[in-house]
Amino acid sequence: KNQVEQSPQSLIILEGKNCTLQCNYTVSPFSNLRWYKQDTGRGPVSLTIMTFSENTKSNGRYTATLDADTKQSSLHITASQLSDSASYICVVSYRGSTLGRLYFGRGTQLTVWP
Amino acid sequence: ETGVTQTPRHLVMGMTNKKSLKCEQHLGHNAMYWYKQSAKKPLELMFVYNFKEQTENNSVPSRFSPECPNSSHLFLHLHTLQPEDSALYLCASSRTDRDTEAFFGQGTRLTVV
Numbered sequence A: 001k002n003q004v005e006q007s008p009q010s011l012i013i014l015e016g017k018n019c020t021l022q023c024n025y026t027v028s029p030f031s032n033l034r035w036y037k038q039d040t041g042r043g044p045v046s047l048t049i050m051t052f053s054e055n056t057k058s059n060g061r062y063t064a065t066l067d068a069d070t071k072q073s074s075l076h077i078t079a080s081q082l083s084d085s086a087s088y089i090c091v092v093s094y095r096g097s098t099l100g101r102l103y104f105g106r107g108t109q110l111t112v113w114p
Numbered sequence B: 001e002t003g004v005t006q007t008p009r010h011l012v013m014g015m016t017n018k019k020s021l022k023c024e025q026h027l028g029h030n031a032m033y034w035y036k037q038s039a040k041k042p043l044e045l046m047f048v049y050n051f052k053e054q055t056e057n058n059s060v061p062s063r064f065s066p067e068c069p070n071s072s073h074l075f076l077h078l079h080t081l082q083p084e085d086s087a088l089y090l091c092a093s094s095r096t097d098r099d100t101e102a103f104f105g106q107g108t109r110l111t112v113v
Helices: none
Strands: A004-007 A010-014 A019-025 A030-038 A045-051 A056-059 A061-069 A073-075 A086-094 A100-103 A108-113 B004-007 B010-013 B018-025 B031-037 B044-050 B052-055 B064-070 B073-079 B086-092 B108-112
Touching: A004 A086, A019 A086, A019 A108, A019 B052, A030 A073, A045 A056, A045 A061, A045 A073, A056 B073, A073 A086, A073 A108, A073 B031, A073 B064, A100 B086, B018 B031, B018 B086, B031 B064, B031 B073, B044 B064, B044 B073
Parallel strands: A010 A108, B010 B108
Antiparallel strands: A004 A019, A019 A073, A030 A045, A030 A086, A056 A061, A061 A073, A086 A100, A086 A108, B004 B018, B018 B073, B031 B044, B031 B086, B044 B052, B064 B073, B086 B108
16 A cells, blocks of 8 residues: 655754654655645645655755665755744655655644744 | 635635635646645545546545636535535646646635534
8 A cells, every 4th residue: 555654743843953854655666755845824835856766855954865775765954943843744656647646644743943 | 925826715614605715826737636634634635637627536525516617727616514624725736637746825724613
């Protein structure tokens, strides 16, 4: 069964600290993996996309990694800011899929305290 | 802004009411989607439209009725809803239904009383 599991479910960190969010998936055959950021009361916004051949990709203070062998991805946030408080959603698509065949994680709720 | 606009942002309705959610995209995309997001659950796909034609109905109850008059506009008509239908309803678009990147609207927070 194709699934996407994220951990932790929620996380609280102090401003300026780093954190890492995890995503494990069983979706196969794999096409790509996206991390989305969803601010409270708003729609998700794409942060980064990882394809099968990519191991690491950065977008400012966000760095995503992918291990296609173990089917794991992580999102590392450096020097966190209050504006990083949001839900981070991992989305995996399988090869040949349309948008109707995306698999969503439940998200990690990150809270950054001053 | 992502180029996908949803109205209203918030909606409270009784179980006997009829209301509609509206979505408009300014990205020139050809595929549009409705998703339901409930607390602590993954996004659930409801409907897919590609070039105005419905290509997927994910076993959604008939009290939810979508309408797509053109590639830029999408509606979700609601009638005789249940309290468990309270959720954030997200509209999304993509260039085609083969594209895996979704551009989401800000959502409509629906409360059924």
